[in-house]
Amino acid sequence: MTSTDATNLYLPDMATIQEVIQETSNIKTFRITLNNPDAMRRFRFEPGQVGQLSVFGVGESTFVINSSPTRMDYLQFSVMRVGEITEKLHKLRPGDQVGVRAPLGNCFPYEDMKGKDIVFVGGGIGMAPLRTLLLYMLDNREDYGKISLLYGARSPSDMAFSYELPEWLEREDMTTELTVDNGTPDWKHHVGLIPNVLKEMAPSAENAFAVTCGPPIMIKFTIEALHSLGFNDEQIVTTLEKRMKCGVGICGRCNIGTKYVCKDGPVFTYAQLRQLPNEL
Amino acid sequence: MLTARYIANDKLLPWLLSLTETRQVLAPVQVGGQTLFAPLDADSRLDLKGLADASAKAALLPRCETLFEFHYSKSEGVPSRTELELRETLPDQETFLFGARPCDAKGFTVFDRVYDAGTRRDIYYCSRRDKTLVAVLACTDPADTCFCNRVGGGPGETDGADILFTPVKGGFVVEAVTERGDAFLLEQPLVEAEDRTEEARKVREAVSDAMPDEAPLVGIQSKVLELFDDKGFWEGITSKCLSCGACSYLCPTCYCFNMTDEIKGDDGVRIRTWDNCMSFQFTLEGSGHNPRDGKAQRMRNRIGHKFSYYPELHDGNLACVGCGRCIVHCPVSMDVRAIVDQARDRALAKEEHVND
Ligand SMILES: Cc1cc2nc3c(=O)[nH]c(=O)nc-3n(C[C@H](O)[C@H](O)[C@H](O)COP(=O)(O)OP(=O)(O)OC[C@H]3O[C@@H](n4cnc5c(N)ncnc54)[C@H](O)[C@@H]3O)c2cc1C
Ligand code: SF4
Ligand code: SF4
Ligand code: FES
Numbered sequence: 029m030t031s032t033d034a035t036n037l038y039l040p041d042m043a044t045i046q047e048v049i050q051e052t053s054n055i056k057t058f059r060i061t062l063n064n065p066d067a068m069r070r071f072r073f074e075p076g077q078v079g080q081l082s083v084f085g086v087g088e089s090t091f092v093i094n095s096s097p098t099r100m101d102y103l104q105f106s107v108m109r110v111g112e113i114t115e116k117l118h119k120l121r122p123g124d125q126v127g128v129r130a131p132l133g134n135c136f137p138y139e140d141m142k143g144k145d146i147v148f149v150g151g152g153i154g155m156a157p158l159r160t161l162l163l164y165m166l167d168n169r170e171d172y173g174k175i176s177l178l179y180g181a182r183s184p185s186d187m188a189f190s191y192e193l194p195e196w197l198e199r200e201d202m203t204t205e206l207t208v209d210n211g212t213p214d215w216k217h218h219v220g221l222i223p224n225v226l227k228e229m230a231p232s233a234e235n236a237f238a239v240t241c242g243p244p245i246m247i248k249f250t251i252e253a254l255h256s257l258g259f260n261d262e263q264i265v266t267t268l269e270k271r272m273k274c275g276v277g278i279c280g281r282c283n284i285g286t287k288y289v290c291k292d293g294p295v296f297t298y299a300q301l302r303q304l305p306n307e308l
Numbered sequence: 309m310l311t312a313r314y315i316a317n318d319k320l321l322p323w324l325l326s327l328t329e330t331r332q333v334l335a336p337v338q339v340g341g342q343t344l345f346a347p348l349d350a351d352s353r354l355d356l357k358g359l360a361d362a363s364a365k366a367a368l369l370p371r372c373e374t375l376f377e378f379h380y381s382k383s384e385g386v387p388s389r390t391e392l393e394l395r396e397t398l399p400d401q402e403t404f405l406f407g408a409r410p411c412d413a414k415g416f417t418v419f420d421r422v423y424d425a426g427t428r429r430d431i432y433y434c435s436r437r438d439k440t441l442v443a444v445l446a447c448t449d450p451a452d453t454c455f456c457n458r459v460g461g462g463p464g465e466t467d468g469a470d471i472l473f474t475p476v477k478g479g480f481v482v483e484a485v486t487e488r489g490d491a492f493l494l495e496q497p498l499v500e501a502e503d504r505t506e507e508a509r510k511v512r513e514a515v516s517d518a519m520p521d522e523a524p525l526v527g528i529q530s531k532v533l534e535l536f537d538d539k540g541f542w543e544g545i546t547s548k549c550l551s552c553g554a555c556s557y558l559c560p561t562c563y564c565f566n567m568t569d570e571i572k573g574d575d576g577v578r579i580r581t582w583d584n585c586m587s588f589q590f591t592l593e594g595s596g597h598n599p600r601d602g603k604a605q606r607m608r609n610r611i612g613h614k615f616s617y618y619p620e621l622h623d624g625n626l627a628c629v630g631c632g633r634c635i636v637h638c639p640v641s642m643d644v645r646a647i648v649d650q651a652r653d654r655a656l657a658k659e660e661h662v663n664d
Pocket of ligand 2: 549555
């Protein structure tokens with residue numbers, strides 16, 4: 029039974045796992061479809077929005093919908109194993125049932141980004157939210173200027189979406205740079221911290237937006253690097269992670285001052301972040 | 309004019325008990341040495357002396373409630389597959405909440421702005437709210453920890469209530485406040501209030517006038533926010549706090565919740581329970597990062613939410629109704645009034661310093 033009662037904020041839609049991809053030793057990607065075909069057909073979301081995935085009996089956790097709204101065959105979530113729910117999610121197989129409450133939250137300002145150059149800087153699982161925007165832009169390529177991507181992970185085997193990386197590296201309409209903290213003998217890309225590689229790449233800040241996601245410490249130094257390249261606070265976009273429950277601004281778990289990451293975020297410009305009380 | 313009735317002291321309990329035939333009646337009763345809102349029955353010991361120990365918020369947001377049930381079963385067609393069924397469990401109990409104090413009822417209005425916010429309606433809360441008649445009992449003997457008059461309320465106010473009971477000589481004057489309170493009263497076998505509403509008004513006024521005349525805490529949101537980065541201030545005031553959370557569990561305006569699953573065999577439930585921003589786990593993230601990892605940060609959020617963030621988002625209304633429960637029951641005697649007064653004085657002193 030699928031409930032489509034849109035008035036109950038907490039009742040998930042039932043969905044079936046179609047495919048599971050082992051990305052790295054602790055990240056798996058789940059491609060799911062809603063069980064109700066009408067609901068699946070009507071489902072709309074914007075790049076950057078999140079969903080709550082339920083494993084009934086264990087609970088619910090927040091993940092970015094990292095597929096693109098331009099490719100609606102399934103909804104994709106990539107999950108890093110860190111605790112109870114993510115552990116259980118990692119045990120699920122195609123055909124298994126999950127619950128989903130989505131879409132939640134705001135989205136990347138992809139309309140404001142039209143006609144601009146876009147610099148993506150992702151670290152680790154932080155590549156997930158970038159992927160949705162990147163695919164969206166590649167599918168609407170003529171709307172955007174130069175697209176460059178810098179993606180870093182601890183080691184080559186920690187790189188998610190490795191099956192997509194060759195295509196991104198080869199595409200003529202985007203620049204892709206990869207970096208790892210620790211290389212291996214056959215690693216042909218950068219070795220070094222993301223902010224340093226970013227400075228080497230030296231993307232122009234003129235008429236550009238930078239979108240960055242990753243661990244807090246990476247974001248901190250990436251923003252410093254972007255500033256040194258001339259990006260101002262309005263041109264820097266990031267997503268915040270806060271512990272969430274309701275996902276709709278009621279349970280009171282995810283506030284920073286008057287802002288709720290679940291409904292006013294997760295996407296913020298750095299200019300907006302600087303307006304918030306310092307409690308990230 | 310809305311309906312007004314009178315009920316004599318000795319008729320009150322029988323009347324309330326008669327109501328239990330058609331609905332649940334929640335009232336302050338003695339339970340193991342405490343006064344708590346609980347379903348009234350013939351054995352209950354009603355206690356209307358003062359403020360109940362816990363607030364009445366559980367009437368609308370239970371400490372623990374089931375949001376839905378789920379059931380796993382083997383698929384008939386494909387034995388390797390598991391089917392899953394969800395069943396919504398919506399509250400449908402008609403309730404008469406009796407003896408809530410004006411601060412308790414005002415607390416519901418704090419909830420309303422969050423749980424019934426236009427397109428974002430929490431249907432569990434909203435259906436309880438719709439099915440609950442709130443009858444407040446005007447206070448005649450405020451405790452020295454009460455400060456409703458400093459936060460936009462008063463001992464005879466009716467914000468958030470449907471019916472107002474005012475103690476008068478020999479009994480209570482019972483006045484409708486809302487249309488549905490009126491419709492309810494019209495159906496009740498209570499005697500006409502005649503001219504006693506005037507007596508009731510005087511009782512309320514006298515109590516209100518007798519409350520200490522201290523500076524209102526309304527309109528201070530910017531003052532609290534100014535102190536956000538004043539680490540010394542927050543650490544100073546929280547040095548004795550135990551992070552026990554008693555303050556938020558007893559507070560009529562604290563509404564944060566957690567959602568968790570419970571399962572036994574193939575059957576389970578998703579429940580929600582009160583949560584508490586004074587606890588370390590509240591904001592702990594997967595990376596191990598905790599944006600509020602000290603009790604000073606957590607107290608800052610609690611005070612900030614009540615006196616700064618909430619009023620900022622909701623037209624200046626505070627998320628504190630001055631019931632004083634957090635003061636009475638804090639094991640180390642923290643006093644929210646003193647904290648907010650100090651915050652204001654500190655912020656004002658800083659402003660003067662800047663202006664010098
Ligand atoms: C807007 C947003 C988008 C996210 N997108 C992704 C994503 O695309 N992929 C991904 O792998 N993860 C994502 N996360 C993080 C993910 O929600 C948490 O890692 C997950 O909830 C942990 O659940 P758990 O039950 O396995 O952990 P638990 O067993 O609950 O706890 C393990 C640890 O994780 C912490 N934790 C629990 N919930 C959260 C939370 N929501 N955020 C941070 N820490 C938490 C706990 O405090 C504990 O330290 C996102 C979080 C947010 C807020
Ligand atoms: S009741 Fe007192 S000790 Fe306990 S968390 Fe609240 S302020 Fe701290
Ligand atoms: S903060 Fe304290 S005084 Fe204010 S409403 Fe809550 S319990 Fe009552
Ligand atoms: S997750 Fe509940 S308020 Fe944001």
